[in-house]
Amino acid sequence: MTGQTFKVLPETCLQPVPSRLIPKSSFTSDRSNELTSSFFDAEDGSVNAGIWECPPCKMHIPSYPVNEMMTIIAGRLIITNSEGNQESFGPGEVLFVSKGSEMTWQITEHLRKYYMTAN
Template structure:
């Protein structure tokens, strides 16, 4: 099966994220065998306790991502971020951000 999505307009659902200081929305477009593909969006604020392994492509917005290892990266539109297995991330979103993600659990 093949499905096509526009990641900028796909409908997102509010997510309950107690470790976030601002609203978070997402849509899972595919999930099977410990893998999830989808779209995630967050308002400016701090979003903690996200854990890898995850690969993302930033569509819009800007954030600072700090890993549990202490590494800090600044990300924006067009960037690809790869988070290694077991790494915990804190996202400080500066401008409303939207990303496409693939998570391996």
């Protein structure tokens, strides 16, 4: 395997395409137009990285599908965990979500984030 190093800038990513990470049935509001621009996909699908974005909406995720580290680029996200605890995240903040976590996401401003997922 040959190593790759590259600078990641939002404007250098590929054209956004509809995201399939979160099932449409998880959205509890009308808007579910999530998009992703991937800039790295491991051949075996075990690691992915890119930019994800979504307009304001709300979604309940009974079991988060991947381990994910993300950095908010723009917008605001409120996460409520299964115990009812809430945290708010905005530009420049970094968070980690572990696979299998139950949570509700409320996106209050159009959200853009860098992400890296691992299965």
